Amino acid sequence: MPTALITGATAGIGAAFARRLAADGFSLVLVARDEARLAESADALKLRYGVTADVLPADLATDEGLARVExxxxxxxDLLVNNAGFGHPDAFxxxxxxxxxxMLKVHCEAVLRLTLAALPGMRVRGRGGVINVxxxxxxxxxxxxxxSKAWVVNFSESTAAEITEPRVRVMALCPGFVRTEFHDRASMDISGVPGFLWLDADAVAREAMRDLALGKWTSIPDPRYKAIVSVGRLIPRRLAAKISASLRQA
Structure with missing residues:
Protein backbone atom coordinates (compact mmCIF):
# COMPACT_ATOMS: atom_id res chain seq x y z
CA MET A 1 0.00 0.00 0.00
CA PRO A 2 1.51 3.40 -0.99
CA THR A 3 2.06 6.10 1.62
CA ALA A 4 1.44 9.84 1.30
CA LEU A 5 2.57 12.56 3.68
CA ILE A 6 0.51 15.76 3.59
CA THR A 7 1.37 19.00 5.37
CA GLY A 8 -1.43 21.35 6.36
CA ALA A 9 -3.62 18.26 6.22
CA THR A 10 -6.54 19.20 8.47
CA ALA A 11 -8.31 21.78 6.32
CA GLY A 12 -8.81 23.08 2.81
CA ILE A 13 -6.69 21.70 -0.01
CA GLY A 14 -4.67 19.53 2.38
CA ALA A 15 -7.82 17.85 3.71
CA ALA A 16 -9.07 17.40 0.13
CA PHE A 17 -5.83 15.61 -0.77
CA ALA A 18 -6.23 13.42 2.30
CA ARG A 19 -9.73 12.38 1.17
CA ARG A 20 -8.63 11.83 -2.43
CA LEU A 21 -5.60 9.73 -1.52
CA ALA A 22 -7.46 7.74 1.13
CA ALA A 23 -10.10 6.89 -1.48
CA ASP A 24 -7.26 5.74 -3.76
CA GLY A 25 -5.94 3.40 -1.06
CA PHE A 26 -2.98 5.38 0.26
CA SER A 27 -1.81 5.10 3.84
CA LEU A 28 -1.57 8.64 5.21
CA VAL A 29 0.76 10.65 7.39
CA LEU A 30 -1.02 13.86 8.35
CA VAL A 31 1.03 16.88 9.41
CA ALA A 32 -0.28 20.06 11.05
CA ARG A 33 0.23 22.09 14.22
CA ASP A 34 -3.03 21.20 16.02
CA GLU A 35 -2.64 17.69 17.45
CA ALA A 36 -6.27 17.36 18.54
CA ARG A 37 -7.56 18.35 15.13
CA LEU A 38 -5.08 16.00 13.47
CA ALA A 39 -6.38 13.10 15.54
CA GLU A 40 -9.97 13.98 14.68
CA SER A 41 -9.15 14.11 10.96
CA ALA A 42 -7.25 10.82 11.10
CA ASP A 43 -10.10 9.05 12.90
CA ALA A 44 -12.61 10.28 10.32
CA LEU A 45 -10.47 9.08 7.42
CA LYS A 46 -9.91 5.67 9.01
CA LEU A 47 -13.63 5.24 9.60
CA ARG A 48 -14.71 6.35 6.13
CA TYR A 49 -12.00 4.77 3.97
CA GLY A 50 -10.52 1.99 6.10
CA VAL A 51 -6.97 3.25 5.65
CA THR A 52 -4.07 3.79 8.02
CA ALA A 53 -3.75 7.45 9.01
CA ASP A 54 -0.88 8.46 11.29
CA VAL A 55 -0.57 11.92 12.81
CA LEU A 56 2.61 13.99 13.04
CA PRO A 57 2.12 17.28 14.92
CA ALA A 58 4.72 19.80 13.76
CA ASP A 59 5.10 23.55 13.31
CA LEU A 60 6.94 23.98 10.02
CA ALA A 61 7.99 27.49 10.99
CA THR A 62 10.41 25.93 13.49
CA ASP A 63 13.58 23.91 12.97
CA GLU A 64 12.33 21.30 15.42
CA GLY A 65 9.09 20.82 13.51
CA LEU A 66 10.88 20.60 10.17
CA ALA A 67 13.38 18.08 11.53
CA ARG A 68 10.55 15.82 12.75
CA VAL A 69 8.90 15.74 9.34
CA GLU A 70 12.23 15.33 7.53
CA ASP A 78 5.46 7.46 -2.16
CA LEU A 79 3.93 10.92 -2.32
CA LEU A 80 4.67 14.19 -0.53
CA VAL A 81 2.15 17.03 -0.64
CA ASN A 82 3.71 20.27 0.61
CA ASN A 83 0.50 22.17 1.29
CA ALA A 84 1.08 24.07 4.54
CA GLY A 85 0.86 27.84 4.14
CA PHE A 86 -0.86 31.04 5.16
CA GLY A 87 -1.48 34.61 4.07
CA HIS A 88 -1.35 38.11 5.55
CA PRO A 89 -4.33 40.49 5.48
CA ASP A 90 -2.14 43.57 5.01
CA ALA A 91 0.19 44.79 2.29
CA PHE A 92 3.89 43.97 2.50
CA MET A 103 6.00 32.98 5.84
CA LEU A 104 9.25 32.38 3.98
CA LYS A 105 10.14 29.64 6.46
CA VAL A 106 6.89 27.79 5.79
CA HIS A 107 6.46 28.53 2.07
CA CYS A 108 10.09 28.21 0.97
CA GLU A 109 12.44 26.61 3.49
CA ALA A 110 9.95 23.91 4.47
CA VAL A 111 9.22 23.07 0.82
CA LEU A 112 12.94 22.92 0.07
CA ARG A 113 13.89 20.77 3.06
CA LEU A 114 10.97 18.37 2.88
CA THR A 115 11.36 17.86 -0.86
CA LEU A 116 15.05 17.10 -0.42
CA ALA A 117 14.25 14.69 2.42
CA ALA A 118 11.73 12.76 0.32
CA LEU A 119 13.40 12.59 -3.10
CA PRO A 120 16.47 10.41 -2.44
CA GLY A 121 14.37 7.44 -1.35
CA MET A 122 11.99 7.91 -4.26
CA ARG A 123 14.86 7.96 -6.73
CA VAL A 124 16.37 4.79 -5.26
CA ARG A 125 13.00 3.03 -5.57
CA GLY A 126 12.45 4.51 -9.02
CA ARG A 127 8.99 5.90 -8.23
CA GLY A 128 7.30 8.64 -6.24
CA GLY A 129 5.95 12.15 -6.45
CA VAL A 130 6.10 15.56 -4.81
CA ILE A 131 3.32 18.11 -5.15
CA ASN A 132 4.28 21.59 -3.94
CA VAL A 133 1.18 23.74 -3.50
CA SER A 148 7.20 32.97 -2.11
CA LYS A 149 4.77 31.10 -4.35
CA ALA A 150 6.75 32.15 -7.43
CA TRP A 151 9.78 30.60 -5.73
CA VAL A 152 7.81 27.37 -5.19
CA VAL A 153 6.96 27.19 -8.90
CA ASN A 154 10.53 27.86 -10.04
CA PHE A 155 11.98 25.47 -7.47
CA SER A 156 9.57 22.69 -8.43
CA GLU A 157 10.22 23.07 -12.15
CA SER A 158 13.99 23.27 -11.63
CA THR A 159 13.94 20.14 -9.48
CA ALA A 160 11.74 18.28 -11.97
CA ALA A 161 14.20 19.16 -14.73
CA GLU A 162 17.08 17.53 -12.81
CA ILE A 163 15.34 14.22 -12.12
CA THR A 164 16.25 11.49 -14.59
CA GLU A 165 13.98 8.74 -13.25
CA PRO A 166 10.81 8.77 -15.39
CA ARG A 167 8.52 7.61 -12.57
CA VAL A 168 9.72 10.22 -10.05
CA ARG A 169 7.88 13.48 -10.50
CA VAL A 170 7.84 16.93 -8.94
CA MET A 171 5.04 19.38 -9.68
CA ALA A 172 3.91 22.81 -8.56
CA LEU A 173 0.15 23.12 -8.03
CA CYS A 174 -1.20 26.62 -8.69
CA PRO A 175 -4.87 26.95 -7.75
CA GLY A 176 -6.82 30.19 -7.66
CA PHE A 177 -9.39 31.11 -5.04
CA VAL A 178 -10.50 27.94 -3.25
CA ARG A 179 -13.29 27.73 -0.69
CA THR A 180 -11.29 26.85 2.43
CA GLU A 181 -10.45 28.37 5.83
CA PHE A 182 -7.41 30.11 4.33
CA HIS A 183 -8.88 33.59 3.95
CA ASP A 184 -10.83 33.53 7.22
CA ARG A 185 -7.75 32.51 9.19
CA ALA A 186 -5.82 35.38 7.60
CA SER A 187 -8.68 37.83 8.33
CA MET A 188 -8.89 38.74 4.65
CA ASP A 189 -11.83 40.58 3.14
CA ILE A 190 -12.85 38.46 0.16
CA SER A 191 -16.25 40.04 -0.41
CA GLY A 192 -15.10 41.52 -3.71
CA VAL A 193 -14.08 38.21 -5.28
CA PRO A 194 -16.58 37.24 -8.03
CA GLY A 195 -18.40 33.99 -7.44
CA PHE A 196 -17.25 32.44 -10.71
CA LEU A 197 -13.60 32.55 -9.55
CA TRP A 198 -14.11 30.17 -6.64
CA LEU A 199 -12.91 26.57 -6.96
CA ASP A 200 -13.81 23.43 -5.05
CA ALA A 201 -10.95 21.93 -3.01
CA ASP A 202 -11.81 18.35 -3.93
CA ALA A 203 -11.81 19.23 -7.63
CA VAL A 204 -8.40 20.89 -7.22
CA ALA A 205 -6.95 17.77 -5.60
CA ARG A 206 -8.45 15.55 -8.28
CA GLU A 207 -7.00 17.64 -11.12
CA ALA A 208 -3.64 17.82 -9.39
CA MET A 209 -3.37 14.04 -9.19
CA ARG A 210 -4.30 13.78 -12.85
CA ASP A 211 -1.67 16.31 -13.87
CA LEU A 212 0.98 14.61 -11.74
CA ALA A 213 0.21 11.31 -13.49
CA LEU A 214 0.61 13.11 -16.83
CA GLY A 215 4.08 14.28 -15.81
CA LYS A 216 3.32 17.99 -15.78
CA TRP A 217 5.75 20.27 -13.97
CA THR A 218 3.08 22.88 -13.18
CA SER A 219 -0.64 22.35 -12.71
CA ILE A 220 -3.15 25.20 -12.98
CA PRO A 221 -6.56 23.70 -12.18
CA ASP A 222 -9.56 24.95 -14.11
CA PRO A 223 -9.68 26.57 -17.58
CA ARG A 224 -10.63 29.94 -16.08
CA TYR A 225 -7.35 30.23 -14.25
CA LYS A 226 -5.34 28.89 -17.15
CA ALA A 227 -6.78 31.78 -19.17
CA ILE A 228 -6.09 34.32 -16.41
CA VAL A 229 -2.46 33.24 -16.15
CA SER A 230 -2.03 33.28 -19.93
CA VAL A 231 -3.41 36.81 -20.18
CA GLY A 232 -1.35 37.91 -17.19
CA ARG A 233 1.82 36.85 -18.96
CA LEU A 234 0.96 39.03 -21.97
CA ILE A 235 0.10 42.33 -20.28
CA PRO A 236 2.67 44.70 -18.71
CA ARG A 237 3.64 43.71 -15.16
CA ARG A 238 2.68 47.13 -13.77
CA LEU A 239 -0.84 46.71 -15.11
CA ALA A 240 -1.01 43.15 -13.83
CA ALA A 241 0.06 44.42 -10.40
CA LYS A 242 -2.76 46.96 -10.36
CA ILE A 243 -5.29 44.28 -11.28
CA SER A 244 -4.06 41.80 -8.69
CA ALA A 245 -4.04 44.52 -6.02
CA SER A 246 -7.81 44.78 -6.43
CA LEU A 247 -8.16 41.18 -5.22
CA ARG A 248 -6.84 39.41 -2.16
CA GLN A 249 -4.36 36.53 -2.30
CA ALA A 250 -5.52 33.30 -3.91
Missing amino acids: ARLREGV LSVPVEDEVR ASVAAFFTRGTYSA
Missing part, protein backbone atom coordinates in the same frame (compact mmCIF):
# COMPACT_ATOMS: atom_id res chain seq x y z
CA ALA A 71 12.98 12.27 9.66
CA ARG A 72 9.66 10.67 8.74
CA LEU A 73 10.17 11.39 5.03
CA ARG A 74 13.59 9.73 5.09
CA GLU A 75 11.88 6.54 6.25
CA GLY A 76 10.17 6.55 2.85
CA VAL A 77 6.94 7.81 1.32
CA LEU A 93 5.02 47.29 3.98
CA SER A 94 2.47 46.98 6.80
CA VAL A 95 3.40 43.45 7.93
CA PRO A 96 5.95 42.95 10.77
CA VAL A 97 9.20 41.54 9.45
CA GLU A 98 9.05 38.53 11.78
CA ASP A 99 5.72 37.54 10.20
CA GLU A 100 7.20 37.84 6.72
CA VAL A 101 10.19 35.71 7.71
CA ARG A 102 7.85 33.09 9.17
CA ALA A 134 1.81 27.22 -4.89
CA SER A 135 -0.87 29.58 -6.25
CA VAL A 136 -1.86 31.54 -9.34
CA ALA A 137 -0.56 34.47 -7.28
CA ALA A 138 2.89 33.18 -8.27
CA PHE A 139 2.35 34.71 -11.71
CA PHE A 140 1.38 38.15 -10.38
CA THR A 141 2.79 40.69 -7.92
CA ARG A 142 1.26 40.55 -4.47
CA GLY A 143 3.88 41.01 -1.76
CA THR A 144 5.77 38.23 -0.04
CA TYR A 145 2.93 35.77 -0.59
CA SER A 146 3.15 35.85 -4.38
CA ALA A 147 6.95 36.10 -4.25
